[in-house]
Amino acid sequence: MSLRTIWWDSEKRAVAMIDQTLLPERLETIEVDSIDGLCEAILALRVRGAPALGAAGAYGLALAAARSDSTDPTALLQEIEKAAEIIKGARPTAINLSWGVDRVMRALDEIKASDDLDEIRSAALKEAESIAEEDVATNRALGDVGTSLLEDGDVVLTHCNAGRLACVGWGTALGVIRSAVAEGKKISVYACETRPLHQGSRLTAWELSEDEIPVTLICDNMSGMVMREGRIDKVIVGADRITKDAVFNKIGTYSHAVLAKAHNIPFYVAAPISTFDLDSLEKDVVIEERDADEIRRLGDKQLAPPDVKVYNPAFDATPLELVTAIITERGIYRPPEMPDVG
Numbered sequence: 001m002s003l004r005t006i007w008w009d010s011e012k013r014a015v016a017m018i019d020q021t022l023l024p025e026r027l028e029t030i031e032v033d034s035i036d037g038l039c040e041a042i043l044a045l046r047v048r049g050a051p052a053l054g055a056a057g058a059y060g061l062a063l064a065a066a067r068s069d070s071t072d073p074t075a076l077l078q079e080i081e082k083a084a085e086i087i088k089g090a091r092p093t094a095i096n097l098s099w100g101v102d103r104v105m106r107a108l109d110e111i112k113a114s115d116d117l118d119e120i121r122s123a124a125l126k127e128a129e130s131i132a133e134e135d136v137a138t139n140r141a142l143g144d145v146g147t148s149l150l151e152d153g154d155v156v157l158t159h160c161n162a163g164r165l166a167c168v169g170w171g172t173a174l175g176v177i178r179s180a181v182a183e184g185k186k187i188s189v190y191a192c193e194t195r196p197l198h199q200g201s202r203l204t205a206w207e208l209s210e211d212e213i214p215v216t217l218i219c220d221n222m223s224g225m226v227m228r229e230g231r232i233d234k235v236i237v238g239a240d241r242i243t244k245d246a247v248f249n250k251i252g253t254y255s256h257a258v259l260a261k262a263h264n265i266p267f268y269v270a271a272p273i274s275t276f277d278l279d280s281l282e283k284d285v286v287i288e289e290r291d292a293d294e295i296r297r298l299g300d301k302q303l304a305p306p307d308v309k310v311y312n313p314a315f316d317a318t319p320l321e322l323v324t325a326i327i328t329e330r331g332i333y334r335p336p337e338m339p340d341v342g
């Protein structure tokens with residue numbers, strides 16, 4: 001089994017993770033032992049991708065519980081609640097972050113009356129571990145469902161990284177591709193580099209190369225050309241949030257969806273049920289805006305005048321009319337048909 005993206009280190013009483021900012025140069029892990037450290041890791045994208053953020057949020061509460069000096073259960077629960085609010089505010093768009101935090105809070109609600117500090121600590125950790133385990137199983141199931149949409153020989157275009165690095169393991173969009181390859185289908189991938197933070201070139205190209213799945217890297221602005229040249233059979237991307245009317249995913253996804261429609265290419269979204277937010281509409285969702293220097297600079301190199309005005313939204317919304325189908329662990333939904341998420 002390959003290394004998970006994020007896990008609990010019981011010896012160090014810390015959240016351990018692959019530091020994704022170092023890939024593809026180095027595969028290294030770090031441990032965070034405070035809520036500030038976890039928020040820094042989330043904001044810097046050391047851990048990123050919607051399902052991985054769900055696990056990060058959940059492990060964050062286990063961390064808050066484990067590291068608290070409180071000797072009183074009410075004070076401990078208050079500290080955990082405070083950590084929950086801080087973690088949920090770290091990144092606003094991917095719903096999985098607050099979903100993971102809220103799930104642990106609900107588990108703690110059930111034992112609210114407990115006056116046993118250890119019981120509270122282990123309940124938080126147990127729920128976080130369940131979320132991480134379920135994530136891998138869910139992505140496997142989602143992959144097995146989605147493989148029916150892929151034919152032997154298909155060439156798939158993807159954007160950003162919706163692979164094992166974006167989850168605890170296996171992946172969503174790349175999970176579908178992995179499942180198809182595991183069934184013996186020959187699938188190759190065009191990975192868009194994903195400006196400005198290059199999750200496509202740094203992470204997707206790395207992940208697929210590690211698994212020996214053929215991958216061709218292109219710049220984001222080449223997707224229209226490769227579709228027009230007939231190189232692409234299908235597009236599969238992940239999602240950070242799915243509302244009643246739109247799919248939120250990494251900035252650039254909308255352009256690929258419009259281009260796929262224009263070239264009659266199926267546009268698929270692969271996402272677990274935990275990514276659905278069917279009580280909301282596109283207009284209700286906050287799109288994270290990130291630092292201008294992510295666009296103006298590349299490492300040490302200045303790419304633009306240092307004070308040029310920049311617009312840097314991290315995500316965009318793709319209207320459901322452009323989505324051919326959404327692949328989930330429960331089945332395939334063709335909008336406007338949506339799963340019953342309760």
Ligand code: MRU
Pocket residue numbers: 045048049050051094159160161162163166167171172173199237238239240249250251314
């Ligand atoms: O800013 P990031 O790297 O967290 O953005 C990630 C994405 O947009 C992914 O496509 C999405 O979270 C789906 S991951 C299975």
